[in-house]
Amino acid sequence: xxxxxxxxxxxxxxxxxxxxxxxxxxxxxxxxxxxxxxxxxxxxxxxxxxxxxxxxxxxxxxxxxxxxxxxxxxxxxxxxxxxxxxxxxxxxxxxxxxxxxxxxxxxxxxxxxxxxxxxxxxxxxxxxxxxxxxxxxxxxxxxxxxxxxxxxxxxxxxxxxxxxxxxxxxxxxxxxxxxxxxxxxxxxxxxxxxxxxxxxxxxxxxxxxxxxxxxxxxxxxxxxxxxxxxxxxxxxxxxxxxxxxxxxxxxxxxxxxxxxxxxxxxxxxxxxxxxxxxxxxxxxxxxxxxxxxxxxxxxxxxxxxxxxxxxxxxxxxxxxxxxxxxxxxxxxxxxxxxxxxxxxxxxxxxxxxxxxxxxxxxxxxxxxxxxxxxxxxxxxxxxxxxxxxxxxxxxxxxxxxxxxxxxxxxxxxxxxxxxxxxxxxxxxxxxxxxxxxxxxxxxxxxxxxxxxxxxxxxxxxxxxxxxxxxxxxxxxxxxxxxxxxxxxxx
Numbered sequence: 001x002x003x004x005x006x007x008x009x010x011x012x013x014x015x016x017x018x019x020x021x022x023x024x025x026x027x028x029x030x031x032x033x034x035x036x037x038x039x040x041x042x043x044x045x046x047x048x049x050x051x052x053x054x055x056x057x058x059x060x061x062x063x064x065x066x067x068x069x070x071x072x073x074x075x076x077x078x079x080x081x082x083x084x085x086x087x088x089x090x091x092x093x094x095x096x097x098x099x100x101x102x103x104x105x106x107x108x109x110x111x112x113x114x115x116x117x118x119x120x121x122x123x124x125x126x127x128x129x130x131x132x133x134x135x136x137x138x139x140x141x142x143x144x145x146x147x148x149x150x151x152x153x154x155x156x157x158x159x160x161x162x163x164x165x166x167x168x169x170x171x172x173x174x175x176x177x178x179x180x181x182x183x184x185x186x187x188x189x190x191x192x193x194x195x196x197x198x199x200x201x202x203x204x205x206x207x208x209x210x211x212x213x214x215x216x217x218x219x220x221x222x223x224x225x226x227x228x229x230x231x232x233x234x235x236x237x238x239x240x241x242x243x244x245x246x247x248x249x250x251x252x253x254x255x256x257x258x259x260x261x262x263x264x265x266x267x268x269x270x271x272x273x274x275x276x277x278x279x280x281x282x283x284x285x286x287x288x289x290x291x292x293x294x295x296x297x298x299x300x301x302x303x304x305x306x307x308x309x310x311x312x313x314x315x316x317x318x319x320x321x322x323x324x325x326x327x328x329x330x331x332x333x334x335x336x337x338x339x340x341x342x343x344x345x346x347x348x349x350x351x352x353x354x355x356x357x358x359x360x361x362x363x364x365x366x367x368x369x370x371x372x373x374x375x376x377x378x379x380x381x382x383x384x385x386x387x388x389x390x391x392x393x394x395x396x397x398x399x400x401x402x403x404x405x406x407x408x409x410x411x412x413x414x415x416x417x418x419x420x421x422x423x424x425x426x427x428x429x430x431x432x433x434x435x436x437x438x439x440x441x442x443x444x445x446x447x448x449x450x451x452x453x454x455x456x457x458x459x460x461x462x463x464x465x466x467x468x469x470x471x472x473x474x475x476x477x478x479x480x481x482x483x484x485x486x487x488x489x490x
Contacts, residue, residue: 035260051265054258058178058245061253063190065240066171069134070194072233073167075202076141077106077160079229081315082206083144085325086214086222092150097439103312104435105154107428109161114425117166119284122417125250126174130167131241135234137163142230145223169424172406173417177247178262180269181407182351188403189347193340196395199311200336205229207329284414285422294419296470297405300463301427304360304401307367307456308394309434310449318387320444321380331384339391343399356404357468360397364461367393368454375450394457 039047080088080103089099121129140160147153172188179187206225214221245251248262288294310317314335319328350359370389377383409419437449 035257036264039261039264050261054261054265055183057253057258058262059187061243061245062175062178063187065236065244066175066191067194067197068236069130069167069240070171070191071198071201072134072229072236073137073164074195074198075229076137076233077164078199078312079141079202079206079225080144080157081312082202082210082329083222083225085206085315085319085329086210086225087220088222091220091222092147092153094150094153097436098150100436100439102150102153102157104432106157106161106164107431107435109158109163110165111161111425111428111432113162113165114169114421114428117170117421119414119417119421121166121170121173122414125246126170127241127244127246130170130174131237131244133163133166133170134237134240137167138230138233138237141233142227144226145219145230169417169420172402172420174246176406176416176420177266178245180265182269184403184407186347186351188406189343189351189399192399192402193343195311196336196340196343196391199314199391200333200340203315203329203332203336207326210329211326284412284416284418287412287415288409288418288422291409291415291419293408293470294422296463296467297401297408297419298423298426300460300467301398301401301405301423302430303456303463304364304394304398304460305427306430306434307364307453307460308391308398309431309437310371310390310453311395312431312435313438313449314387314391316438316440316443317374317446318384320446321384335388335391338388339395342392343396346396347399350400356400357464359400360464361461363393363397363400364457364464365393367397368457368461369393371450371454371457375445375447375454378445390453394453397460 042050080099084099089095094102117133137160140156140163143156144153144160147156171191175187175191176184205228209225209228210221213219213224216224219227245253248254248259248266251259254262315328315332318331318335319325321328321331323331346359346363350356366389370386370393373386374383374390377386405423406416406420409416437452438446439448442448
């Protein structure tokens with residue numbers, strides 16, 4: 001079986017009140033029970049081979065679609081910053097903080113739909129639900145091209161947030177229904193790497209469209225940007241609805257033995273049956289809210305997301321280096337490619353070592369240094385180098401925070417779903433007011449936003465260390481209680 005980290009500082013979720021002895025495993029039927037008995041009798045070599053075989057199949061069917069869909073999810077929300085380079089503000093008569101409002105209003109709609117959407121996914125097929133949501137947001141995103149005044153843009157951005165909301169927590173929830181907690185960290189990292197890839201490809205696509213389609217058929221380049229990316233999203237959504245898997249028990253490309261093995265792995269990892277309909281939605285919310293750890297993780301995700309609000313204004317920040325709009329967009333590409341590579345590397349090491357908090361702390365120190373240099377320096381080379389540090393630190397750290405939350409609330413399913421949704425919902429509140437940190441009037445240094453993000457980055461790192469200490473303390477108390485209980489039994 002896949003190795004599960006024993007690092008008590010990071011794996012507090014392995015020792016929760018929902019852990020049950022192996023005897024509580026409840027198979028759905030007699031046939032599955034026969035498979036379970038067979039799996040328990042197998043040696044480690046057979047189990048390891050079977051597990052690798054299953055994971056290869058699951059990874060090939062599940063991850064590519066989720067990564068591409070999340071890439072488009074982030075691309076369709078962040079392409080406003082690239083459209084800005086194509087003259088969107090001038091064409092729509094925007095000035096002052098209008099762009100900041102257009103950015104922040106997205107998250108108002110996003111937050112309103114966050115919790116309801118993640119509760120619904122436990123009751124319907126994820127492939128249909130997620131695919132439909134992606135298709136709808138593709139249509140809404142395309143409507144950005146039809147706006148002719150600022151009010152139109154605000155309305156479209158609000159509804160875009162509303163229909164994009166189900167995807168991120170829903171995708172994390174779906175992955176946690178396939179992978180053990182040890183495996184989930186790396187898979188979510190691959191999934192979330194879509195945000196860095198979205199910014200990277202977004203810069204390339206925008207440079208190509210603004211440089212070649214501007215004025216084609218009498219349509220401005222920034223409108224073509226929304227049209228092209230929206231149509232791509234719709235196509236991917238329709239394809240995903242057909243091919244994206246749901247749960248192991250309902251998947252057609254798994255044999256009966258593989259379905260049973262997939263279920264057995266999760267049961268052995270959590271020691272509790274994953275009954276989708278055994279608890280109500282409100283019961284899950286109550287269970288989540290009763291766990292004090294949720295509030296700490298919500299705060300962690302909130303300020304971690306706040307520390308990376310610069311990415312919605314990143315082309316404008318890079319533009320302060322003094323280059324034209326096309327070169328500016330191209331200069332963002334290597335930055336986000338570096339952020340993507342960093343995310344993959346640090347998540348690999350976090351998964352191998354089982355240590356999340358120290359990774360987060362180190363990365364957020366890097367982000368703080370980057371923000372400080374961009375804000376305080378006037379040297380072109382130093383500022384561009386520091387622009388690499390900002391996303392390599394903040395965005396990479398967030399790819400570790402997300403699976404840490406998902407792993408910390410494994411069962412029951414409705415509690416896990418509610419915890420993911422609550423953390424994501426309240427976490428994204430930071431983007432509403434964080435969108436005002438980079439006002440155009442503060443260019444070229446963006447001192448208010450850069451200084452604030454440097455301080456916030458350090459706070460994220462310190463909070464991760466606090467969580468590490470709390471987990472260490474609680475695990476020691478649990479071990480002491482178990483030892484005392486064992487002595488009494490004797």
